[in-house]
Amino acid sequence: MPFQEFKIDDLEQFPKELETLLASQLETIELLSKNDDVSYAGVIRPLKDLDEELGNFFTPLSHLNSVENSEATQKAYEASLPQLSKFSSTVAQNEELYAKLKKINANNAEEKRVLEHDVRDFVLSGAELSKEEKKELEEINLKLSELGNNFSQNLLDATNAFEMILEDESDVAEIPQSDLALAKTEVEGKTVYKFTLQIPSYLAYMTYGSNRARREEMSRAYSSRAPQNAEVIDQLLKLRQREAELLGFESFSAYSLATKDAPNTDEVTKFLEELGEKAQPQSKEELEELKAFALKTDGIESLQSFDVGYYSEKLKKEKFDFDDSMTKPYFEQSKVLSGMLEVVSELFAVEFRAVELTLWNEKVKPFDIYQNGALAGRIYFDLEARESKRGGAWMHNWETNFVDAKGEKHLPTVFIVCNFSPSTKENPSLLRHDDVVTLFHEMGHGIHHLFGRCNEYAVSGVNGVAWDVIEFPSQFLEAFAYEKPILKRFAFHHETAEPMSDELLNKIKDTKNYQAALGILRQVEFSLFDFNLHKKLYQGEEVQALLNGIRETTALLPVPEYNKFQNGFAHIFAGGYAAGYYSYKWAEVLSADAFYECLDEEQGFNQEKADGYLKYILNKGGSEDMSSLYKQWLGREPKVESLLKLYGIEA
Numbered sequence: 098m099p100f101q102e103f104k105i106d107d108l109e110q111f112p113k114e115l116e117t118l119l120a121s122q123l124e125t126i127e128l129l130s131k132n133d134d135v136s137y138a139g140v141i142r143p144l145k146d147l148d149e150e151l152g153n154f155f156t157p158l159s160h161l162n163s164v165e166n167s168e169a170t171q172k173a174y175e176a177s178l179p180q181l182s183k184f185s186s187t188v189a190q191n192e193e194l195y196a197k198l199k200k201i202n203a204n205n206a207e208e209k210r211v212l213e214h215d216v217r218d219f220v221l222s223g224a225e226l227s228k229e230e231k232k233e234l235e236e237i238n239l240k241l242s243e244l245g246n247n248f249s250q251n252l253l254d255a256t257n258a259f260e261m262i263l264e265d266e267s268d269v270a271e272i273p274q275s276d277l278a279l280a281k282t283e284v285e286g287k288t289v290y291k292f293t294l295q296i297p298s299y300l301a302y303m304t305y306g307s308n309r310a311r312r313e314e315m316s317r318a319y320s321s322r323a324p325q326n327a328e329v330i331d332q333l334l335k336l337r338q339r340e341a342e343l344l345g346f347e348s349f350s351a352y353s354l355a356t357k358d359a360p361n362t363d364e365v366t367k368f369l370e371e372l373g374e375k376a377q378p379q380s381k382e383e384l385e386e387l388k389a390f391a392l393k394t395d396g397i398e399s400l401q402s403f404d405v406g407y408y409s410e411k412l413k414k415e416k417f418d419f420d421d422s423m424t425k426p427y428f429e430q431s432k433v434l435s436g437m438l439e440v441v442s443e444l445f446a447v448e449f450r451a452v453e454l455t456l457w458n459e460k461v462k463p464f465d466i467y468q469n470g471a472l473a474g475r476i477y478f479d480l481e482a483r484e485s486k487r488g489g490a491w492m493h494n495w496e497t498n499f500v501d502a503k504g505e506k507h508l509p510t511v512f513i514v515c516n517f518s519p520s521t522k523e524n525p526s527l528l529r530h531d532d533v534v535t536l537f538h539e540m541g542h543g544i545h546h547l548f549g550r551c552n553e554y555a556v557s558g559v560n561g562v563a564w565d566v567i568e569f570p571s572q573f574l575e576a577f578a579y580e581k582p583i584l585k586r587f588a589f590h591h592e593t594a595e596p597m598s599d600e601l602l603n604k605i606k607d608t609k610n611y612q613a614a615l616g617i618l619r620q621v622e623f624s625l626f627d628f629n630l631h632k633k634l635y636q637g638e639e640v641q642a643l644l645n646g647i648r649e650t651t652a653l654l655p656v657p658e659y660n661k662f663q664n665g666f667a668h669i670f671a672g673g674y675a676a677g678y679y680s681y682k683w684a685e686v687l688s689a690d691a692f693y694e695c696l697d698e699e700q701g702f703n704q705e706k707a708d709g710y711l712k713y714i715l716n717k718g719g720s721e722d723m724s725s726l727y728k729q730w731l732g733r734e735p736k737v738e739s740l741l742k743l744y745g746i747e748a
């Protein structure tokens with residue numbers, strides 16, 4: 098049996114079984130920490146086999162909880178999480194194990210990498226600290242997670258506290274039916290429209306709401322939410338700075354880079370500033386065009402930030418006269434999927450063969466992957482939306498390509514999960530072009546894991562890959578989903594089988610780059626604020642001053658005094674993105690640069706270049722720094738200009 102069978106016998110018993118597994122793993126770890134063996138094969142391999150065993154056991158539950166959620170999966174999942182976090186903190190505090198790790202010698206580069214990561218992670222969890230410092234670190238971590246929760250809670254309360262009731266039909270005349278249906282409600286027997294600060298509702302009014310004063314009202318409410326978070330931010334920043342110092346770093350940004358691919362804090366800031374500068378001239382042009390359009394359309398003399406979404410949408414309609422409904426009939430799900438698999442097969446010389454398996458849902462499509470005629474991996478596509486599935490799209494890796502302590506070879510498996518419109522007996526599932534892009538994106542992550550060819554579990558596939566480059570292979574593949582030769586392979590009308598016209602194919606690409614420079618400037622603003630904010634300790638008014646300084650380059654319209662965007666920036670104050678928001682753009686430089694390297698205008702891709710991408714990037718997984726792999730592949734560094742080119746920006 099080359100692959101794990103996907104099944105959970107008894108959800109109710111799951112937490113109990115997990116407890117037994119973790120207890121037995123702790124015993125093994127204890128033994129491995131105490132015995133005299135200091136060989137890689139005798140200590141590290143068996144330790145990593147435990148990671149694999151735990152991953153194989155737990156992934157089906159976390160997966161099921163996301164794609165076939167029920168009270169039973171939730172219960173099992175919630176009962177498992179505290180056990181896992183207790184387990185990992187017990188292992189991280191195992192001083193004997195840490196002392197032993199430092200004595201082990203690696204026999205090759207892959208093993209060396211695994212050891213480096215392990216020692217690094219021990220150090221980052223405080224292994225080199227005194228007893229008192231360890232205690233302080235532990236308290237900081239507790240406090241940080243509390244503050245993160247407070248931040249989210251304040252934001253949630255503020256979001257829910259606001260509503261805007263519109264009675265006048267003319268105020269909602271341009272809102273699309275589906276959004277309007279959600280806003281429609283009855284108050285004292287009268288039909289009114291309620292808009293809130295929940296993202297879909299907020300965006301619906303900011304994009305299609307014709308009453309300017311109402312847009313300002315929404316915008317003001319949204320950007321001044323949760324003023325009490327200013328105090329939370331101060332506390333968070335103070336504790337993060339202290340945490341970084343305890344662990345021997347100058348700043349939290351420097352600490353964040355300890356596990357990332359970016360070389361140092363100055364490089365990150367320099368990169369973001371350069372990107373902002375290069376996007377600025379075109380951004381100004383995009384904004385001028387918008388201003389002229391708003392003046393012509395409604396006599397708006399002075400365009401404000403709360404007008405941008407509304408007029409942008411109108412201008413887009415006028416320029417392109419294009420929407421999803423025009424391309425949807427050409428993107429039938431099963432055709433898109435088989436077309437994409439065909440592309441991947443040709444590019445990387447593999448074969449996908451559908452297999453019959455009983456899985457968590459009958460809509461799931463599993464394929465075995467063959468390379469040179471030999472079985473090499475498995476992929477499960479679960480593409481359609483249903484009530485029991487969490488929203489969004491993602492790749493989830495399950496098994497990994499590696500060799501275990503007994504010398505046995507394991508094969509990789511991944512899940513690709515999306516939320517496309519469901520197919521029925523009468524109607525096929527038709528995708529928006531955005532959905533096609535999403536599928537390519539997740540497949541890019543999928544093949545990064547599936548085509549990993551390392552022997553060491555901890556650095557094979559996506560394992561051990563730094564966070565700021567993890568989006569490289571996904572964004573790389575995604576870029577092909579806009580290319581004519583690629584789309585032509587599967588874009589046929591689902592009823593008439595007619596191929597998509599060149600006019601439509603062109604529009605797909607043209608609309609992609611609409612206001613692209615403005616979009617980049619916005620990302621640069623978020624990233625620079627996040628990164629620089631963590632480069633030294635900022636408190637109180639200094640936080641706003643830093644943001645204002647950045648906006649001198651990135652904000653082309655005046656930002657109102659009441660706008661306290663930072664109090665709602667949950668990614669960095671309540672999520673895992675602190676001093677890491679730059680990663681999106683950092684990885685995109687690699688993906689754009691690699692894309693132009695591999696692009697062939699006629700074929701869609703250049704076969705020879707794809708071979709190199711497979712060999713130097715995908716096969717190597719996390720076994721070396723991505724920047725170094727990239728250099729080995731092309732003999733040069735990636736160029737920022739490629740990213741601008743991808744967005745149609747001339748620099």
Ligand SMILES: [Zn+2]
Binds near residue numbers: 538542568571
């Ligand atoms: Zn991704």
